[in-house]
Amino acid sequence: MSKEPLEPKTIGYLPDETPPFWKLILYALQQIIVMFPATILVALLTGFHLATTIFASGFATLGFILVTKRKIPLYYGSSFSYLSAIIGLTGGVAFGEVLPDSAISGVQFGIMASGLVSIAAGFIVSRFGRSSIEKVLPPTVTGPIAMVIGLTLAANALSDAAPVAGATDITGTNWVWVVSLITLVATILFSVYMKGFLGQIPLLLGPIVGCIAAAIVFLITKQSAVHVPFVTGSRVCGHPAD
Numbered sequence: 001m002s003k004e005p006l007e008p009k010t011i012g013y014l015p016d017e018t019p020p021f022w023k024l025i026l027y028a029l030q031q032i033i034v035m036f037p038a039t040i041l042v043a044l045l046t047g048f049h050l051a052t053t054i055f056a057s058g059f060a061t062l063g064f065i066l067v068t069k070r071k072i073p074l075y076y077g078s079s080f081s082y083l084s085a086i087i088g089l090t091g092g093v094a095f096g097e098v099l100p101d102s103a104i105s106g107v108q109f110g111i112m113a114s115g116l117v118s119i120a121a122g123f124i125v126s127r128f129g130r131s132s133i134e135k136v137l138p139p140t141v142t143g144p145i146a147m148v149i150g151l152t153l154a155a156n157a158l159s160d161a162a163p164v165a166g167a168t169d170i171t172g173t174n175w176v177w178v179v180s181l182i183t184l185v186a187t188i189l190f191s192v193y194m195k196g197f198l199g200q201i202p203l204l205l206g207p208i209v210g211c212i213a214a215a216i217v218f219l220i221t222k223q224s225a226v227h228v229p230f231v232t233g234s235r236v237c238g239h240p241a242d
Contacts, residue, residue, distance in 0.1 A: 042078030047099035183210030
């Protein structure tokens, strides 16, 4: 007697399903930890205004939720795929500095044009199916592009995890590496070995372990290993026109 093949178990929730409220809170916290810093980081690296970036991100997110009739809880943040193009066009700025408005306007025209291309691609997929795009952009093309984006950001990741150059307090010592590596290793372990719901929130659990490690370092050294750089020429909270 042959056994019927078991249906693959779905991990997570489908668009027409609603998780319990307490899970929604944890999912939301993970999204904040992941997407908000990433959205801000792109603005800091490219020289865009922080307030305008956050406003555009929120506006795009609300627009997407309304268009999809709240079926897909997707957050629209900044795209790292634009980094090389923006820096190439503007020449780049120091971390946290803001570009002149004339330079930002020119770059924004290109970003809006790429958005129109994305809309056109959506219509093509809707009309002819996903295979029509995959013929033009197969995994052998999109894969290396993703690798280039990751390698471009590798230097920024290392600089964020490293001690502060020239600092005379604990932020200039190897204790910073200790906290950074504990956070990274914990996030990887949670992602690989945790099962079920906990395996879906490694980017929330990893930073929590990092905070605990930072607290232990503080108890040992009586100094905080957390360093928040000052951002010049812009602010997070404010009117987009400011």
